[in-house]
Amino acid sequence: MSHTLATPAHSELIIKKSRFIGCVQPMADRASAQSAVDALWKQHPGAAHVCWALLAGGQSAAVDDGEPGGTAGRPMLEVLRHQDLEGVLATVVRYFGGVKLGAGGLVRAYTDTIAQALLTAPKVTLQRMKTLQCQVPYALEGLLRREIEAAGAELIEVQHGSLVCLQWRLPETQAPAFVQRINDNGQGRVGWMRPEP
Numbered sequence: 012m013s014h015t016l017a018t019p020a021h022s023e024l025i026i027k028k029s030r031f032i033g034c035v036q037p038m039a040d041r042a043s044a045q046s047a048v049d050a051l052w053k054q055h056p057g058a059a060h061v062c063w064a065l066l067a068g069g070q071s072a073a074v075d076d077g078e079p080g081g082t083a084g085r086p087m088l089e090v091l092r093h094q095d096l097e098g099v100l101a102t103v104v105r106y107f108g109g110v111k112l113g114a115g116g117l118v119r120a121y122t123d124t125i126a127q128a129l130l131t132a133p134k135v136t137l138q139r140m141k142t143l144q145c146q147v148p149y150a151l152e153g154l155l156r157r158e159i160e161a162a163g164a165e166l167i168e169v170q171h172g173s174l175v176c177l178q179w180r181l182p183e184t185q186a187p188a189f190v191q192r193i194n195d196n197g198q199g200r201v202g203w204m205r206p207e208p
Contacts, residue, residue: 013095013096013097013136013137014094014095014096014097014134014135014136014137015037015096015097015098015099015134015135015137016035016036016037016096016098016099016132016133016134016135017037017132017133017134017135018036018037018132018133019034019035019036019037019132020034020035020036020128020129020130020131020132020133021033021034021128022034022124022125022127022128022130022131023124024120024123024124024127025108026108026112026116026120027108027110027112027116028108028109028110029105029106029107029108029110029112029120030105030106030108031103031104031105031120031121031124032055032103032104032105032106032124033101033102033103033124033125033127033128034100034101034102034103034128035091035099035100035101035102035125035128035129035132036099036100036102037098037099037100038065038067038098038099038100039067039068039098040067040068040070041065041067041070041072043100044063044065044067044072044100047100047102048061048063048074048102051102051104055104055106057106058104058105058106059077059105059106059107060075060076060077060078060083060103060104060105060107061076061102061103061104061105062074062075062076062078062083062084062087062102062103062105062121063076063084063087063100063101063102063103064084064085064087064088064090064091064100064101064125065088065099065100065101066088066091066092066096066097066098066099067097067098067099067100068098071088072084072088073085073087073088078105078117078121079114079117081114081118082114082117082118082121083103083117083118083121086118086121086122087101087103087121087122087125088101089122090122090125090126090129091125094129096134097137098137101125101128103121103124103125105120138182138183138184139182139183139184140180140181140182140183141180141181141182141183141186142167142178142179142180143178143179143180143181143186143189143190143203144176144177144178144179144203144204145176145177145193145201145202145203145204146174146175146176146201146202146204147174147175147177147197147200147201147202148174148175148200149174149175151175151196151197151200151201152169152175152177154196154197155175155177155193156177158189158192158193158196159177159179159181162181162185162189163181164179164180164181164185164189165179165180165181166178166179167179167180174202176204178204190203
């Protein structure tokens with residue numbers, strides 16, 4: 012099951028006089044990630060590199076930012092994949108200390124910086140959500156609202172017409188039992204607007 016991060020987490024390593032400042036943080040998409048990287052350049056104008064990796068919304072990115080190809084962004088991305096993360100940006104700001112690390116040393120440095128940040132990062136399990144919508148007579152609106160609240164579902168919209176139309180979102184795994192409960196209590200008076208799970 013995939014996870015994301017609740018809040019950003021940071022790390023810092025000094026390797027052969029080079030300073031590696033790592034951050035892992037929740038991130039929705041590539042545009043937001045690019046904004047975050049741009050902000051890091053403003054915060055660290057003297058840095059030699061700002062390398063980053065992103066896994067979000069089915070998209071991925073691995074940016075070496077001038078480091079030898081495949082020594083920074085891709086190893087960081089692999090750490091995120093190995094931890095089964097989604098919606099996460101990993102960044103490392105490097106201040107060059109004058110000693111070259113070589114390709115293997117760079118891979119280890121960037122991997123370790125992100126791994127250290129992830130050790131303290133609070134993770135949140137991602138759940139697939141399902142949106143349900145039905146029409147009920149006014150007499151059943153209170154019952155349905157109580158069931159939605161009891162399930163911890165998110166009520167999205169309610170429309171009042173000749174019938175009451177309600178739309179809500181809940182974890183996909185809870186949907187079949189929820190629909191069965193509503194059908195049992197509604198005694199044939201519930202009209203589903205979307206296919207039942």
